Structure formats: structure tokens, C-alpha cells
Amino acid sequence: MTTTAVKKDGPAAVTPTPAVADHVRNYIARVRGGDLGSLPAVIGLVVLCVVFAIVRPVFISAANFANLFTQGAAVTVIAMGLIFVLLLGEIDLSAGFASGVCAAILANVVSVLGYPWYVAVLAALATGVVIGLTLGFLVAKVGIPSFVVTLAGFLAFQGVVLLLMKEGTNISIGDDVIVGIENGRVPPAVGWLLAAVAILGYAAAQLLRHRNRAARGLVTDPVAVVGARIAGVALLIGFAVYVLNQERSINTLISSNKGMPVVVPIIAVLLVFWTFVLNRTAYGRHLYAVGGNAEAARRAGINVDRIKISAFVICSGMAAIGGIIAASKDRSVDPNTGGSNVLLYAVGAAVIGGTSLFGGKGRMINAVLGGAVVAVIINGMGLLDLSSGLKYIFTGAVLMLAAGVDALSRRRSAATGTR
Amino acid sequence: MSATPLLELRGIDKSFGPVQVLRDVAFSAHPGEVTALVGDNGAGKSTLVKCISGIYPTDAGEVLFDGRPVTIHNPRDAAGLGIEVVYQDLALCDNLDIVQNMFLGREKRSGVVLDEPTMEQLAAETLAGLSVRTVKSLRQHVSSLSGGQRQTVAIAKAVLWNSKLVILDEPTAALGVAQTAQVLELVRRLADKGLAVVLISHNMNDVFAVSDRIAALYLGQMVAQVKTTEITHSQVVELITAGRSGNLGLGAGSGNGSEPADATPGALR
Structure with missing residues (x-):
């Protein structure tokens, strides 16, 4: 039955990669449709x-x-x-x-x-x-x-x-x-190391997934969106680790208190x-x-x-x-x-x-x-x-x-x- | 159409306690054909399907699949033979997308990780093979699909596993006109691909639009199994409601109705 609800795109497998604007529009449509996440x-x-x-x-x-x-x-x-x-x-x-x-x-x-x-x-x-x-x-x-x-x-x-x-x-x-x-704290250097591992791991997972799907001709998120996602996560983790690595002790002569809680x-x-x-x-x-x-x-x-x-x-x-x-x-x-x-x-x-x-x-x-x-x-x-x-x-x-x-x-x- | 039926039932009896639901039922489904199974409420259609799909054990009779006698103890046996049933209430999960639904319970994986790209590819190929072009994205949730699209997904799920016999339980019961046409066309395509299709339906228009053979059940007895071209609309209705029509059905031919299939023109054997 090709007369009722045909979309111009045809089946998903041959749909070209949607542009960033489409991606944003889809997201807004989802939210308006009640999928608030x-x-x-x-x-x-x-x-x-x-x-x-x-x-x-x-x-x-x-x-x-x-x-x-x-x-x-x-x-x-x-x-x-x-x-x-x-x-x-x-x-x-x-x-x-x-x-x-x-x-x-x-x-x-x-x-x-x-x-x-x-x-x-x-x-x-x-x-x-x-x-x-x-x-x-x-x-x-x-x-x-x-x-x-x-x-x-x-x-x-x-x-x-x-x-x-x-x-x-x-x-x-x-x-x-x-x-x-x-009550324990991770030393600031180790904190940064963990953050780097987390960010690189996330980026690797995202990029691998993207490449894997693209290689098979499946619909992929635009590269820009994947990049923005990685950058966002990196920024968030980086900011949190930076703040948590600040000195929190009022008097550093008595005790030092910096680094993220364990x-x-x-x-x-x-x-x-x-x-x-x-x-x-x-x-x-x-x-x-x-x-x-x-x-x-x-x-x-x-x-x-x-x-x-x-x-x-x-x-x-x-x-x-x-x-x-x-x-x-x-x-x-x-x-x-x-x-x-x-x-x-x-x-x-x-x-x-x-x-x-x-x-x-x-x-x-x-x-x-x-x-x-x-x-x-x-x-x-x-x-x-x-x-x-x-x-x-x-x-x-x-x-x-x-x-x-x-x-x-x-x-x-x-x-x-x-x- | 081929000479040996893909599925052949002979002398099937089934009782629930004192109530005999199926009495000496003969039935066959041929590859490349749509066999419509008709009958009034309580005639035993669903019971027959459940016997075929292994949900109920039969009391007596034999089942031949591809000419070999087989026993079907449970749904897994049926699936192993290549029998898939698409139930009326669809059995799809609204909160999962099309691919996830099609592979539910039989996910492809590499190691412990789900192999999403392979599943998505196979799903796309299956839908393309059925000439389904009405879904926008394979990753949309089933809840966002129309009734016809949902039925399409349920049917595609059934044929994904190289099944040989697909049984559809009232696939158009809840659909509008356009969507019904869409699903019937899909049913026809399944048969054209060489599958044996059994279509349970109350709707005579659907039955005549798409089926090659019609099997009529009346109070647990198979009163006729004939080619669709050799029977009229009103004859089918008579078979369903009265169990006989002219020289067809109960009391026709040999006179005792115990082997109704033999008494029908254009019959199986």
C-alpha cells in the first residue's frame, strides 16, 4: 500500500544523514509530544x-x-x-x-x-x-x-x-x-586523570558508534551533534573536577581539603x-x-x-x-x-x-x-x-x-x- | 501452488473437559497461498491455531509439516519448524522502537553487547523485502505508529525468522479502510514470497480479496476447505452459520460429515 502514508524519505536504511537543524527540530517535536526525558x-x-x-x-x-x-x-x-x-x-x-x-x-x-x-x-x-x-x-x-x-x-x-x-x-x-x-578525597592529579579517562572513554564510545553505523549505511546523528555531545560532557566533567580540586579548607595551615570526594x-x-x-x-x-x-x-x-x-x-x-x-x-x-x-x-x-x-x-x-x-x-x-x-x-x-x-x-x- | 501442503492436519480432536472443541478436523496450508480460516465465534478457530502453535496439546490426530509427521509440544517447537503466529493484540511493546520489538527475545549480540547495527540492518531489509515504505524511522517507538503500521511491524517480526508458515489472527479487525488494504496487500505479498499464510478473519470482503482457499469451521468441525474461486460469498456465510451450503458442508457427499474435506470440490487430496 503506497498511497496512504508514504514519506518521501523511503525506508530508514536509505535516508541520508539528517542535518543538525533536523536533529534540533526532532528534539523539539519530541519534547512537545510529551517525551520530556x-x-x-x-x-x-x-x-x-x-x-x-x-x-x-x-x-x-x-x-x-x-x-x-x-x-x-x-x-x-x-x-x-x-x-x-x-x-x-x-x-x-x-x-x-x-x-x-x-x-x-x-x-x-x-x-x-x-x-x-x-x-x-x-x-x-x-x-x-x-x-x-x-x-x-x-x-x-x-x-x-x-x-x-x-x-x-x-x-x-x-x-x-x-x-x-x-x-x-x-x-x-x-x-x-x-x-x-x-570523607576521603581523591588527590587532584588523580582526579584529573580520572576525568581524562572518562572523557576519552565517552568520546571513543560515541565516535566508534558513529563510524560503525555510518559504515553500514545506517542513519547516524550529524557529526556536529556528536561533537557537541562530547564537548558538553567534557566541559561538565572538567568544570566539576576543577571546582572540586579547589582548596576548601578555611585555614590551609591546619589541614588541606581539596580533590573530589571518593x-x-x-x-x-x-x-x-x-x-x-x-x-x-x-x-x-x-x-x-x-x-x-x-x-x-x-x-x-x-x-x-x-x-x-x-x-x-x-x-x-x-x-x-x-x-x-x-x-x-x-x-x-x-x-x-x-x-x-x-x-x-x-x-x-x-x-x-x-x-x-x-x-x-x-x-x-x-x-x-x-x-x-x-x-x-x-x-x-x-x-x-x-x-x-x-x-x-x-x-x-x-x-x-x-x-x-x-x-x-x-x-x-x-x-x-x-x- | 505446490502439490504437498506445507502443513497438514488430519483427524485433530481437542476437548476441554467434557466440551469437545475440535472434532476430527482436517486442515491444510500450502506454500505460496493464503488460506482463510473462517467460522463463527466459538467454532474453534483460535483453538485450532493454538494447537498448531503448540500452546494446546491435541487429543488425537496427526500433524504433517512438509510431508513429515511432527509433534508440536510447545511454542518453541512451532517456532523451530518455522511457524509464527501474529496475535490479534499484537504483542508489541509500546516503549520500544521498531527494531527492538522485531528482535525482542531473540536479540543479536556480539559477546554480551547487543549488536544494534546488525539488527537494524536486518530489520530494514525485512521491511524493504515486504515493500513496506510507510515507516519514517526504524528507531521510532511503536507507540507513535498507526494501527496499520503496528500490524505491519508485527507481521514483519513474524517473517524475520525465515518462517515458513505465518498465522494471522484477525489482522484487520481494528483497522480503518486504507490501513486494512495496506495490511491485506502485505498478506498477499507474504504468500507471493512463497510462505504459507493462514488468515483468520470475520470479514468476508477481506477473505475474498486476499485468500486462495477458504476453510470453514462450524461447531468444531471442518465443514469445507475449498478454493476461493469455487465458492460464493453467500455460500461461505451459510457454511459459517449453518455448517452446510448446497453440496458443501455437513451431511453433503458421504453424508456423515466425518470427513468433510473429502466431500468438497477442489479439495486437498
Whole structure:
């Protein structure tokens, strides 16, 4: 049938490489069609930073910039794990206290029992995996809605943390390696080296992909766009490393404080690794498929139950890493580690970043962008000396705004036929 | 048309508990032909398709594929033989693009990494081979496609795997006029490429527009399988609703209706 909807271009394989203008136009069309991606998070981040910088100039100091990373790290990592569960259209309300349980195990193993740090870290990760297996089994095999399973987990894990903490005492952590995650710094030279490796790696991946596709006669992004993308990433990484390498100590005679916090490269590695898993492996593809249409995935021969269980395992495993980071930041673990609003901040980070609560849509970078927004809000409002009542209200409003943007963009994409 | 059918069913019985859904059904599909499978709701069309595709086991009867007797225990066996079913509800993932959908569950990879360029190339070749020119980009999400385009993708997905027999379950049920024509043309092209196509449809216009043979099921019995050119519109409707029409169908010929295929003019054997 060639009379109804023929496009002049013909099939994609012979379409010439679109020009930069087309690329920009396509992007605008996508955004107007409701495919916002991380755009709201980026805009929100810029607006919040500008506002806080005007009201409290100390917000843009090098020291505060470093604080943003250490304050947002745990929430960002938990949000990364949550994205796997959210992609399936499920939810994990227990991720916060799961991170608390793992942190409590860590503290007990390293401080009370006196094992080396790597044993403690492995124990914490194993705890996370066991929690994830249990939750995933109950959701996928028994068929209890994830909301209920993880709500039960939320309550139960809170109790487990209390028991592990002997009813409310806190356990301090003296281990240098674990404390160093949040409090240690990468020497500036090493920081630049890591930045160079990251930028070159990104550029190589982009250019290889471009050449590979061009060689096969497939549609490629214009060279200018690829170049702009590489330049943008290089600029962003370079700027961050430059600022983090500034001296933050008030009196350098007493102590020097420069270089990026150790947790920054850890998050970068997690981001690259999970992005690779989601975008470049069959497992990641199947995860999106189950989130988009579980029945279609089942008919395509994908083991839906296994995908679900694995998502909960990754979520709880990442929560364990988040717990380790939180323990490192506070240099101790108490019954409230992973409690109060850690979970809500993490879900908020994922949703603010652009992950859909309805499943099938989301990327790893969402967690980092959303985590940055959450960190900026917490940090900025701390600088403003607002009452905690106002802080809660403001954070709640931002989360509601993000969920509203998600719902509205969904409706818009349903109306325009694009996603 | 070739002498041996690609798929031949003989004496298929299928019961669900006390309810006998298929009774001594004979059916054949020939390479290069579109065989329309018609019948009223509950006549057993879907059950027959599920028996062919390995979702249901049959109670009795034999299945011959390319002249060899085979047993199909599960959908994987069917896929191994080259049988692909395009279901009514399409089974596409809205949040994935065309290439991703076409290779879902059977992704090409090099090592652990997905081999996207190869998949995109194969998808483009398959669509070009079907003379599909209506999709703008292979990387657009399926959610942005029209009903006809989605059906096209689902059919292209089925033929991507060098399948020999493609079964289409009401492919035009939800489509408009132009899109229906588009899909029917694609169905015709599949047969012209040498595939055996089974088309399940309620729409007599579609059936007569595209099919070479018509097989009519009535209350679980195959009442006629005839060439489309040898039967009229109203005869098919009678076969569907009453199980017989003139010298066709139940009680015609040998009189007991147990081997209806033998009683039909232009029959298979």
C-alpha cells in the first residue's frame, strides 16, 4: 500500500544523514509530544541553583559544591536501584530501611565483630541481595502486589534495624576505608586523570558508534551533534573536577581539603555500569520490555518472573551500597539510618529525574540528575535556615510537581501518539 | 501452488473437559497461498491455531509439516519448524522502537553487547523485502505508529525468522479502510514470497480479496476447505452459520460429515 502514508524519505536504511537543524527540530517535536526525558530535572536544577546562589552566595562556594555530592550520594545510589523496579511499573517502599539493615550489618561486622572492611562490605551486599530475592520472590512468584510486599518490608526492616542496633544504641565506625568513601578525597592529579579517562572513554564510545553505523549505511546523528555531545560532557566533567580540586579548607595551615570526594568516582562507575546494562545488553532490553508490555515480553520468550526478581535484587543491592555510603558519611549507624525520608527522597530523585512511575520509561542518569535536585533542595534550604516544617512542605511540593509533570507528559504523549 | 501442503492436519480432536472443541478436523496450508480460516465465534478457530502453535496439546490426530509427521509440544517447537503466529493484540511493546520489538527475545549480540547495527540492518531489509515504505524511522517507538503500521511491524517480526508458515489472527479487525488494504496487500505479498499464510478473519470482503482457499469451521468441525474461486460469498456465510451450503458442508457427499474435506470440490487430496 503506497498511497496512504508514504514519506518521501523511503525506508530508514536509505535516508541520508539528517542535518543538525533536523536533529534540533526532532528534539523539539519530541519534547512537545510529551517525551520530556530529563529536561524538567535539568531546568529545575538550574533554577534552584540560581535562586539559592542569589539568596545565599555561599551556596556556590567550592566547599558547598563538594557538600552537594556527599549529601546526595546515598539517595542517588538508592534511586539508581529503585529505577530498576520502577521500570517494571513496580515500587519498592522498603529500599530505605533495606539500606538501614545493610548498614547495621556492616557496622556490626566491622565494629562489633572486628572483621576487615571488605568482609563487612560483602556482608552488607549479601544482605541486600537476600532481601531483594525475598521481595522479588513474593512479588513475582507468590503474586502479592509490590506495594504491599515492600510496605510490609518497610515496617519489618525498621524492626530489624532496631534489633541489630540493640534497641537504639548507635555503633560508630572507625574503619578508615569505609569512612573514607564519603570523607576521603581523591588527590587532584588523580582526579584529573580520572576525568581524562572518562572523557576519552565517552568520546571513543560515541565516535566508534558513529563510524560503525555510518559504515553500514545506517542513519547516524550529524557529526556536529556528536561533537557537541562530547564537548558538553567534557566541559561538565572538567568544570566539576576543577571546582572540586579547589582548596576548601578555611585555614590551609591546619589541614588541606581539596580533590573530589571518593564517592564521586564510585557513583560515576555505577552510573556507567548500569547505563551499559540497561542500554546495551539483552537483559536491559528485556527489563524495558517487561515494563512496557509484560504479556508481549512473555510471548517473546522472556522469563518475566526472573526479570522481576532480578530487578528487586538489584534494587536492594544498590540500597545496600547506599547504606554503606550513609554509614560512611555519619561515621556511625543508628536506628534511623535509611529511615525518615531517605526512601521518599530516593523515589523523588528517580521521578524528578524523569523516570515514570507507570513503568517502561527511565534511565540511569535520571537518578543522578534527580539526586542532584534533591541534594540542592536539602542543601539550599539548610543554608536558608528554614524551619523543618517548611523544608518538608517544600520537598513534598517538588515531588508532587515532578509526579505531575510525569502524569501530564504521559497524557500529552497519549494524545499526540508519541511516547 | 505446490502439490504437498506445507502443513497438514488430519483427524485433530481437542476437548476441554467434557466440551469437545475440535472434532476430527482436517486442515491444510500450502506454500505460496493464503488460506482463510473462517467460522463463527466459538467454532474453534483460535483453538485450532493454538494447537498448531503448540500452546494446546491435541487429543488425537496427526500433524504433517512438509510431508513429515511432527509433534508440536510447545511454542518453541512451532517456532523451530518455522511457524509464527501474529496475535490479534499484537504483542508489541509500546516503549520500544521498531527494531527492538522485531528482535525482542531473540536479540543479536556480539559477546554480551547487543549488536544494534546488525539488527537494524536486518530489520530494514525485512521491511524493504515486504515493500513496506510507510515507516519514517526504524528507531521510532511503536507507540507513535498507526494501527496499520503496528500490524505491519508485527507481521514483519513474524517473517524475520525465515518462517515458513505465518498465522494471522484477525489482522484487520481494528483497522480503518486504507490501513486494512495496506495490511491485506502485505498478506498477499507474504504468500507471493512463497510462505504459507493462514488468515483468520470475520470479514468476508477481506477473505475474498486476499485468500486462495477458504476453510470453514462450524461447531468444531471442518465443514469445507475449498478454493476461493469455487465458492460464493453467500455460500461461505451459510457454511459459517449453518455448517452446510448446497453440496458443501455437513451431511453433503458421504453424508456423515466425518470427513468433510473429502466431500468438497477442489479439495486437498
